[in-house]
Structures are given as C-alpha cells and as structure tokens.
Amino acid sequence: MIPIANRPIPLLPEVESFVKRPQRLFIANTFVEPASGQMIPTENPATGDVLAHIPAGDKEDIDRAVAAARRAFEGDWRAMSPTQRAACMFKLADLIEAHAEEFAQLESLDVGKTITSARAIDVPFTVYLWRYYAGWATKLYGKTLDLSLAPSDTFFSYVRREPVGVVGCIIPWNYPLAQVSFKIAPALAAGCTTVVKPAEQASLTNLRLAELIVEAGFPPGVVNIVTGLGETAGAALAEHPDVNKISFTGSTAVGKLIMQAAGRSNLKRLTLELGGKSPTIVFADASLEEAIPTAATAIFNNSGQVCNAGSRLYVQRNVFDRVVEGVADYANRLQIGVGLDERTQLGPLVTHEQKARVLSYMKQGLQDGARVVIGGPDLLQDIPGNFVHPTIFVNTTPEMSIVREEIFGPVLVAMPFDDPDEIASVANQTHYGLAATIFTRDISLAHRLAARLNAGAIWINCFGVFDPNLPFGGFKQSGMGREFSQEGIEAFTELKAVTVKL
Ligand code: NAI
Ligand code: MG
Numbered sequence: 001m002i003p004i005a006n007r008p009i010p011l012l013p014e015v016e017s018f019v020k021r022p023q024r025l026f027i028a029n030t031f032v033e034p035a036s037g038q039m040i041p042t043e044n045p046a047t048g049d050v051l052a053h054i055p056a057g058d059k060e061d062i063d064r065a066v067a068a069a070r071r072a073f074e075g076d077w078r079a080m081s082p083t084q085r086a087a088c089m090f091k092l093a094d095l096i097e098a099h100a101e102e103f104a105q106l107e108s109l110d111v112g113k114t115i116t117s118a119r120a121i122d123v124p125f126t127v128y129l130w131r132y133y134a135g136w137a138t139k140l141y142g143k144t145l146d147l148s149l150a151p152s153d154t155f156f157s158y159v160r161r162e163p164v165g166v167v168g169c170i171i172p173w174n175y176p177l178a179q180v181s182f183k184i185a186p187a188l189a190a191g192c193t194t195v196v197k198p199a200e201q202a203s204l205t206n207l208r209l210a211e212l213i214v215e216a217g218f219p220p221g222v223v224n225i226v227t228g229l230g231e232t233a234g235a236a237l238a239e240h241p242d243v244n245k246i247s248f249t250g251s252t253a254v255g256k257l258i259m260q261a262a263g264r265s266n267l268k269r270l271t272l273e274l275g276g277k278s279p280t281i282v283f284a285d286a287s288l289e290e291a292i293p294t295a296a297t298a299i300f301n302n303s304g305q306v307c308n309a310g311s312r313l314y315v316q317r318n319v320f321d322r323v324v325e326g327v328a329d330y331a332n333r334l335q336i337g338v339g340l341d342e343r344t345q346l347g348p349l350v351t352h353e354q355k356a357r358v359l360s361y362m363k364q365g366l367q368d369g370a371r372v373v374i375g376g377p378d379l380l381q382d383i384p385g386n387f388v389h390p391t392i393f394v395n396t397t398p399e400m401s402i403v404r405e406e407i408f409g410p411v412l413v414a415m416p417f418d419d420p421d422e423i424a425s426v427a428n429q430t431h432y433g434l435a436a437t438i439f440t441r442d443i444s445l446a447h448r449l450a451a452r453l454n455a456g457a458i459w460i461n462c463f464g465v466f467d468p469n470l471p472f473g474g475f476k477q478s479g480m481g482r483e484f485s486q487e488g489i490e491a492f493t494e495l496k497a498v499t500v501k502l
Contacts, residue, residue, distance in 0.1 A: 163190045186491070255274045391410060
C-alpha cells in the first residue's frame with residue numbers, strides 16, 4: 001500500500017464560494033451567459049468528483065468577444081498612453097499578489113498540482129511577468145533609417161512598430177494562470193486587445209483573473225474570456241477573420257490545426273508553443289549529487305505535465321546504473337498525494353483522460369519490451385483520483401513510442417551512451433526541440449554540445465531556469481516564435497515603413 005497524503009488545507013472562504021458560484025463568460029467587462037446556455041462539468045483531479053461547471057462558449061460568443069476586443073482596440077485602449085496602460089498592468093500585478101493564496105488554492109484544486117508549487121512557482125512567476133511586461137509598455141519604439149538607393153537628404157524614412165491588433169490566446173491546463181499571463185501581458189503591453197479561450201479542464205483561475213481585470217481599471221473589451229471546448233470555441237477563434245494573431249500553447253496536433261485555420265481564413269500571425277520530448281544528458285564527470293535530483297525534478301515536477309519536461313535521460317555508460325538508481329530512489333521518496341496537502345510532492349494528473357493516456361503509454365512501453373525500474377501502470381489504480389506513480393523505463397529502443405512521443409506524465413525513459421561526440425545526434429533524434437539539459441564539469445564540452453542541440457532552451461548544470469527576460473520557445477515541431485523577453489512583446493507587433501520625399 002503506497003501512503004497517499006490526504007489532509008488538504010482548509011480552503012479560504014473566497015475560494016470555496018468562487019468554486020460554488022455559477023461561472024460566466026467575460027465579455028466587455030461584464031459576466032454573461034453563453035449563447036448556448038450549456039455548461040461543461042470539470043473534474044476535481046484529487047477525487048474524480050465534479051468540481052465546477054464552466055460555460056460552454058461557442059462561435060456566437062467568440063464573435064461577441066472579438067467584436068468587443070476590436071472596439072477596445074480601435075477605441076479606449078488605443079486612446080490611452082503607454083504609461084496609462086502600464087499602470088493598469090502594474091495594478092493587476094499588485095492585485096494578483098494580494099490574492100496570491102487564493103490563486104494558489106484555486107490552481108491546486110482545479111489542476112491537481114501541489115499547493116507548494118502553486119505558491120512557489122505559478123503565482124509569483126505570474127506577478128513578476130506582469131511587472132516585467134508593464135515595464136515594456138513604455139519602452140517599445142521604431143527607428144529611423146537612411147535609404148540605400150538615394151542620397152540621405154532626399155527621403156526621410158522611419159519604421160513604426162504597431163500593435164498587431166486583436167489577439168486570440170488559447171491556453172493549456174498545466175499552468176492556467178501563468179500561461180494566460182504569458183500571452184495577454186505582452187499583448188496588452190504592445191497595445192493589442194485579447195480574447196482568451198482557457199483550457200476546458202482548468203478555467204477557474206482565468207475566470208477569477210477576469211474580476212481583477214475589472215478592478216485594475218482595464219477598459220471594457222481589452223481582455224475577454226470565453227470558456228468552452230477546443231473544437232468549438234477554440235476553433236472559432238482560430239478561424240475568425242477579424243482576429244489578427246493567435247498565441248497558442250498546447251499539443252503539436254492542435255498547433256497544426258490552428259496553423260491550417262489561419263491559412264484558410266486570414267493568414268493571422270501565429271506564436272505556437274507546442275510539445276516536447278526534451279533530453280537530459282549526464283556525463284560521467286558531472287556532479288552526480290546535483291545531476292540526480294535535478295534530472296528527477298526535470299521529469300516529476302508538476303507530475304510531468306510540463307512542455308519542457310526532461311523526459312529522456314541519457315547517461316554516460318559507466319555511471320548509468322548509479323544515476324538511474326539515484327533518480328529511482330528520489331522518485332520513490334516523493335510524497336504522492338492530493339495537491340492541497342502541504343506534504344504532497346507529486347499530485348494527480350489533471351483529468352481521468354490524461355491519466356488513461358499516460359497509462360496506455362506505459363502499457364505500450366511494456367509490450368514493446370521496455371523494463372520498468374520503478375512505477376508502472378498498475379500502481380495507485382485502486383484509489384480514487386487521477387494518480388499515476390512516477391515511472392522509469394530502461395531497455396528501450398529509439399523506435400518505442402515511450403521514447404518518441406510526448407507522454408505528459410511522470411514517465412522517464414533512461415538510456416546509456418558511450419561516445420560524447422554522438423550524443424548530440426542521438427538527443428536530436430526527435431520531431432521536438434523545446435529544451436535540453438546537460439550535466440558535465442567540462443565547460444568546453446557543454447558549450448559545444450549546446451551549439452549542436454536543436455532546442456530553444458539549453459540548461460547547463462541546472463534545469464528549468466525561466467526568466468521573463470529569456471526568450472522561450474521551440475525548434476522543429478515544438479513550435480514557432482518565442483514568448484518572454486523583447487522577442488515576446490515584438491511578436492505582438494507589425495512593422496510599418498513610412499517614407500517621405502523631401
Ligand atoms: P490540446 O492541445 O488539445 O489543448 C490545448 C488548448 O487548445 C485547449 O485550450 C483546448 O481547448 C484548445 N484546443 C483544442 N482543440 C482545438 C482546436 N481544434 N482549435 C483551437 N483550439 C483547440 O491539449 P490536450 O488535449 O489538453 O492535451 C493533449 C496532449 O497535448 C497532452 O497529453 C500533452 O502531450 C500536450 N499538451 C502540451 C502542452 C504544452 O504545454 N506544450 C499543454 C497541454 C497539452
Ligand atoms: Mg485536446
């Protein structure tokens with residue numbers, strides 16, 4: 001019997017009442033019923049019970065929200081100075097911070113994630129990110145330049161950097177509050193207005209944020225939130241002819257659908273943050289005391305439901321057994337439990353569908369001949385909730401689906417390697433290219449390898465260091481474009497070249 005931590009902290013009264021309240025769509029700063037009148041039940045990942053009901057928004061609601069965003073873009077939001085826009089954003093950051101515990105509890109309840117990580121990561125990072133981009137609102141500028149084909153006193157040319165327009169933001173469920181902020185904060189700082197489609201599995205913190213958006217003084221229509229299913233509300237946003245850009249995080253499959261929708265409709269701009277199968281590479285000379293817990297955290301944090309999770313572990317052969325045993329030992333000591341128990345280090349997966357998907361990958365891995373070091377599909381399956389035991393596979397081959405595909409659960413595949421010169425091409429044998437982690441004391445080797453790995457983020461002797469000032473995004477089928485940093489805000493702008501004959 002694996003002991004499950006199941007002593008949840010008492011919920012704040014405001015969290016209790018928010019979860020019980022009938023939810024509404026948020027359009028033009030008012031809370032409205034969905035056109036369909038339908039609601040979607042959402043699941044409590046810790047128990048499998050119904051947690052809340054969210055409105056089933058559809059095309060009609062998306063049309064209303066896009067119209068509101070367009071009016072705000074042409075009207076109130078454009079009429080404000082960058083300093084005034086930044087003031088709303090700073091105010092919102094302060095409000096989120098003032099309600100930090102409420103957001104952390106709501107996120108833990110809705111996603112199943114641990115309250116400790118919601119408190120330490122989701123909420124504070126969100127606050128930093130709003131402040132970071134509030135600062136950028138007043139620091140975007142174009143440039144003047146001389147023409148190459150004419151004397152410089154004959155023409156005056158300048159390049160304006162303008163907001164791209166109405167932005168559709170499609171959000172995944174793994175970090176709902178943070179992910180919506182990654183999109184709307186830079187969009188608003190650039191002068192855009194937004195329509196958000198939260199993940200149907202976990203929309204509650206997005207809807208709570210709506211209330212603070214009103215309180216922070218944003219004019220109506222600057223942010224609109226339409227909950228609902230991907231195939232209906234999400235697809236309508238991606239197809240909409242009056243949406244200028246989609247910023248999406250989620251699966252590669254849906255990223256491709258959104259790209260097709262953009263191509264069919266109006267060639268809207270796209271930023272896509274998609275899946276990953278990121279390698280962690282440990283050389284024999286590394287500090288194994290650091291590499292082992294970091295490699296474990298890289299895959300087991302947020303129960304593996306992380307786009308940049310280090311899900312493939314490559315270890316130099318002479319330390320392979322030691323590292324795998326170390327990671328297994330770390331995983332075995334993780335306290336599994338309900339997210340709202342402060343002792344829990346590994347919570348349930350977000351939905352029973354996600355659990356089924358992860359378990360079926362495990363079963364396929366066993367069928368394909370991989371060997372389980374710890375975990376496996378049978379553990380924890382006699383208790384309610386979407387629990388999956390941390391699992392490590394060895395004896396894998398590159399063709400196995402557990403090695404090739406994003407599992408999005410606490411499942412690691414570990415493989416030995418011999419030749420340091422070949423590890424880059426082995427690690428690059430994937431359609432993905434989001435992140436890669438290297439552990440070695442040989443700093444030249446680390447930099448050479450960093451240059452050869454096809455991934456948007458490389459971490460050397462560390463993992464998962466995120467900063468609003470560091471661009472983040474994928475190579476290959478892990479996406480296109482970057483979030484965070486100057487690149488992240490410029491992604492919400494168009495350039496306009498103006499030329500005057502003198
Ligand atoms: P998904 O990609 O289907 O959902 C992400 C968002 O896209 C949700 O808001 C969803 O409603 C929306 N969506 C779905 N279909 C759409 C469509 N046709 N048009 C427009 N929007 C649409 O991801 P899902 O089904 O929740 O998870 C499946 C797998 O995707 C996971 O197992 C994981 O491998 C991957 N995933 C990756 C994430 C990442 O951070 N890279 C986040 C979430 C999922
Ligand atoms: Mg889906």
